[in-house]
Amino acid sequence: MEFTANQIAQFLKGEIIGNPEITVSQFSKIEEAKEGSLTFLANTKYEKHLYTTSASIALVNKDFIPREEISATLIKVDNAYESLASLLSLYDSAKPKKQGISPKADIEASAKLGEDLFIGSFTYIGENVSIGNKSRIYQNCNIADNVQIGENVLIYPGVTIYEGCKIGNNCILHAGVVIGSDGFGFAQQTDENYKKIPQIGIVILNDNVEVGANTTIDRATMGTTVIHEGAKIDNLVQIAHNVEVGKNTVICAQVGIAGSAKIGEKCILAGQVGVVGHLSISNNTMIGAQSGVANTVKKEGSVLLGSPATPFMDQKKSYAVFKNLPAMSKNLFQLEREVKQLKEQLQKTNDNE
Secondary structure (H helix, E strand, O other): OOEEHHHHHHHHOOEEEOOOOOEEOEEOOOOOOOOOEEEEOOOHHHHHHHOOOOOOEEEEEOOOOOOOOOOOEEEEEOOHHHHHHHHHHHHHHHOOOOOEEOOOOEEOOOOEEOOOOEEOOOOEEOOOOEEOOOOEEOOOOEEOOOOEEOOOOEEOOOOEEOOOOEEOOOOEEOOOOEEEEOOOOEEEOOOOOEEEOOOOOEEEEOOOOEEOOOOEEEOOOOOEEEEOOOOEEOOOOEEOOOOEEOOOOEEOOOOEEOOOOEEOOOOEEOOOOEEOOOOEEOOOOEEOOOOEEOOOEOOOOOEEEOOOOEEHHHHHHHHHHHOOHHHHHHHHHHHHHHHHHHHHHHHHHHHHO
């Protein structure tokens, strides 16, 4: 599919600087773009590539002022990154969608199937499962008994959804996701062996949740593990039993959240954050990469870093001291030697008197 700069500018309500009739048929990174492609500049550290790019069209912010001549046609928009996302969504929606049910799928007779579905080969649909209209379930998935799946849900190959779990509308589950596996619940016995505690709850994903590849979300011991509307979860994340993740919260790769923790709305947990169980994190909290959250975060809008996680500025001050510890240690040993020498000289003086 080809689009002109004029068509793109009309869609984005942007201003054209250059040839309005130039066309593009693909998207490219700014440093790799070729003729016939559209690129964008949102981060100023990539500005140098804009002056050498072969892209035909580039999206830039309205306040961008070039320092050199640019061969590409520019489209100035309020936010280049958001505009790119809108274009990519439009492009994706224009691609043909798979439809139909493979004869190699295994579907129980009691399952309730909506209209305009796609169900791929070797996918199993259990008893009393319900699947909403326009949902797509790719190959080799396992949808267990009594699962509820909403409308326009996209489930990629190799996803497993355990019994009784509920998936809202417009959710996306990437390859290898496991929803509803048993929570890590064991009771230590008097003989020091561990007895498994049956996990009889479920997982609920509300509308517009996206879950990255090979992420696991455990079912509740009792009640529900809940991921609220609009939450975005990256690859390789572990969310334990009875956790609650707030609306529009973002959780990056390799985060681990222990049982019964409550994460507020619009939070950001960067890569490899660890959260101790049974604590709460207030709304709009940002937690830096590799931080360990060991205590409840009561103040909304907190920015935390480190392990244990502390306020960002406190952590920066602590690090400033920490990185100087080798020099401080060397100076301390030097002072100790000098004090020792002074004591020895003073002792000799006293002895001579």
